[in-house]
Amino acid sequence: MLWSQTFIPTLRDDPADAVIDSHKLMLRAGFIRQLTAGIYNYLPLMQCVIHKIERIVREEMNAAGAIEITMPVLHPAELWQKSGRWDVVGKEQMRMKDRHQRDLVLGGTHEEVITWIVRGELRSYRQLPKNFYQIQTKFRDEPRPRFGLMRGREFIMKDAYTFDATWDGLKNAYNKMAEAYFKIFRRIGFDVRMVESDVGAMGGTGAHEFMVPVETSGGENVILSCERCDYAANIEKATSLSLADEGARPEEPRQKEMVFTPGMKTVEEVTGFLRVGPEKLVKTLLYEVDGEVVAALIRGDREINEVKLKNYMRANELVMAAADVVMRVTGAQVGFAGPIGLSRVRIIADPEVKRMRNFVVGANRDDTHIINVNTVDFTVDEYAEIRQAQAGEICPRCNQGRLQSYSGIEVGNLFMLGTKYSDALGANFIDSDGVEKPFVMGSYGIGITRTAQAAVEAFHDEKGIIWPKAIAPYDFHIVPIEITDRRQREVAFALYEELQERGYAVLMDDREERPGVKFNDADLIGIPVRISFGDRSLKDGQVEIVKRRGKEMVKIPVEKAVDKAIEIFGQL
Numbered sequence: 039m040l041w042s043q044t045f046i047p048t049l050r051d052d053p054a055d056a057v058i059d060s061h062k063l064m065l066r067a068g069f070i071r072q073l074t075a076g077i078y079n080y081l082p083l084m085q086c087v088i089h090k091i092e093r094i095v096r097e098e099m100n101a102a103g104a105i106e107i108t109m110p111v112l113h114p115a116e117l118w119q120k121s122g123r124w125d126v127v128g129k130e131q132m133r134m135k136d137r138h139q140r141d142l143v144l145g146g147t148h149e150e151v152i153t154w155i156v157r158g159e160l161r162s163y164r165q166l167p168k169n170f171y172q173i174q175t176k177f178r179d180e181p182r183p184r185f186g187l188m189r190g191r192e193f194i195m196k197d198a199y200t201f202d203a204t205w206d207g208l209k210n211a212y213n214k215m216a217e218a219y220f221k222i223f224r225r226i227g228f229d230v231r232m233v234e235s236d237v238g239a240m241g242g243t244g245a246h247e248f249m250v251p252v253e254t255s256g257g258e259n260v261i262l263s264c265e266r267c268d269y270a271a272n273i274e275k276a277t278s279l280s281l282a283d284e285g286a287r288p289e290e291p292r293q294k295e296m297v298f299t300p301g302m303k304t305v306e307e308v309t310g311f312l313r314v315g316p317e318k319l320v321k322t323l324l325y326e327v328d329g330e331v332v333a334a335l336i337r338g339d340r341e342i343n344e345v346k347l348k349n350y351m352r353a354n355e356l357v358m359a360a361a362d363v364v365m366r367v368t369g370a371q372v373g374f375a376g377p378i379g380l381s382r383v384r385i386i387a388d389p390e391v392k393r394m395r396n397f398v399v400g401a402n403r404d405d406t407h408i409i410n411v412n413t414v415d416f417t418v419d420e421y422a423e424i425r426q427a428q429a430g431e432i433c434p435r436c437n438q439g440r441l442q443s444y445s446g447i448e449v450g451n452l453f454m455l456g457t458k459y460s461d462a463l464g465a466n467f468i469d470s471d472g473v474e475k476p477f478v479m480g481s482y483g484i485g486i487t488r489t490a491q492a493a494v495e496a497f498h499d500e501k502g503i504i505w506p507k508a509i510a511p512y513d514f515h516i517v518p519i520e521i522t523d524r525r526q527r528e529v530a531f532a533l534y535e536e537l538q539e540r541g542y543a544v545l546m547d548d549r550e551e552r553p554g555v556k557f558n559d560a561d562l563i564g565i566p567v568r569i570s571f572g573d574r575s576l577k578d579g580q581v582e583i584v585k586r587r588g589k590e591m592v593k594i595p596v597e598k599a600v601d602k603a604i605e606i607f608g609q610l
């Protein structure tokens with residue numbers, strides 16, 4: 039491809055609205071342009087990357103026995119009402135009405151549709167197992183679309199669905215998909231990790247995510263993994279053995295007492311003012327859970343895990359209570375809520391609270407806290423583990439190693455759905471014993487567009503993107519310094535044609551631009567191998583071959599340039 043004939047609108051400066059490196063680079067290097075929040079145009083270079091990722095995904099899915107189909111993007115609302123997800127997915131679902139005022143859904147995932155297709159078509163256990171997949175644009179009205187393609191409202195996904203007769207069959211299918219995922223992400227060049235995850239709105243009995251570890255801010259997920267065994271889980275799901283009681287001496291209960299804490303609202307402010315550690319305070323967090331106000335109690339130095347709380351309450355929606363709600367139920371501003379006298383509010387406490395003595399709580403009165411409180415002073419409706427596990431705590435699996443944390447980008451996931459959807463939609467088959475049974479299902483996603491950006495987040499430097507060769511938009515980038523020079527032009531086209539004849543994808547910068555501009559753009563767009571030359575190098579009959587990663591450079595006679603470039607590319 040000639041630069042002049044394609045469309046690569048690079049930008050000199052970082053776009054103001056991008057926060058993380060990969061988003062900035064995708065915009066600057068001319069891969070994407072936003073249309074509106076979370077909705078992007080994929081420009082020609084991006085299109086090349088998408089095709090390469092899709093190809094790898096297709097090859098490995100086909101090799102694992104999956105069958106490609108294409109399902110509709112528009113779904114009738116009834117399907118989602120039947121499965122019960124119309125309410126669960128709620129606001130995240132893009133909805134519309136047709137001319138007859140019938141509700142339609144723009145698909146964000148296809149469990150309902152595939153189950154509907156299979157129902158009545160697959161009748162016998164002899165037709166199982168089956169694995170169907172598609173690669174398609176998905177729609178989700180994300181509450182916070184951000185970071186470019188990382189969290190879009192429209193994005194490309196590979197989704198696969200397995201149908202088995204038995205749970206053992208499902209486990210087999212699940213493992214096969216996990217293996218295919220390892221192959222896909224390793225071919226792309228990621229040091230990918232498979233971690234346990236929460237099942238979320240998908241439901242089912244178990245789930246895993248494939249994470250690309252990143253050091254930068256692009257990792258939306260925190261993973262806790264054991265330093266000794268193979269335990270690894272998304273922090274939303276992770277558990278740990280608490281170290282709360284390490285070295286603690288039991289205390290005699292003291293008399294509780296109201297104290298004036300003017301303007302002290304945060305844990306640090308209150309405990310600093312009262313000269314106690316944060317582990318001597320119980321935070322009272324108020325939530326609105328499907329319309330009901332709930333108080334969650336947790337030790338002052340812990341974080342609450344909202345996913346665990348939401349799961350425990352089997353809720354569809356959980357949000358922090360707004361200031362006016364806090365005022366209504368506690369009679370005080372935000373920052374002074376406490377469990378004593380908090381009537382008509384369901385109180386859920388983390389089990390750690392049960393072991394605490396003589397702690398501090400808010401008094402449900404402005405500028406006031408209560409000290410020397412004990413659990414006998416109020417009523418806890420339920421104890422439930424709602425604490426977020428933390429790095430440094432003990433592994434729940436081996437009971438020995440400490441947990442370490444790192445951040446990652448979720449590029450794919452696996453769900454053991456079981457019979458949730460086949461039960462809800464009445465999708466059954468006749469088993470070998472002649473009995474009608476629901477299909478045992480699994481569901482498996484890969485974010486194609488998110489994977490592209492994850493690669494940029496994982497592989498870049500201060501000058502630009504460093505594409506791993508498996509998904510680079512082109513293999514080689516030819517940069518003649520002056521395209522108007524006859525000799526340079528001849529060499530450029532000769533190399534360009536020969537590399538293409540030998541099966542490689544080549545971009546040639548045929549612009550009449552200053553060399554600095556071309557080299558900066560080459561670094562920015564990140565093609566793995568660059569071949570460049572000008573008057574001076576050609577005078578010696580030589581060209582320069584530069585690897586984008588590490589910027590190693592070799593000079594080589596023109597006649598040997600193609601072989602050498604291919605050799606260098608092969609070693610990447």
Ligand code: ATP
Nearest residue numbers: 187188189190193195448449450451483484485488
């Ligand atoms: P997340 O926890 O990031 O919201 P999810 O659990 O909703 O992800 P799935 O519904 O399983 O994800 O989708 C499968 C894959 O699609 C994810 O692993 C991710 O790679 C990708 N994906 C999900 N949501 C988005 C989005 N809003 N933008 C881009 N890719 C996405």
Ligand code: MG
Nearest residue numbers: 130178180238
């Ligand atoms: Mg999501």
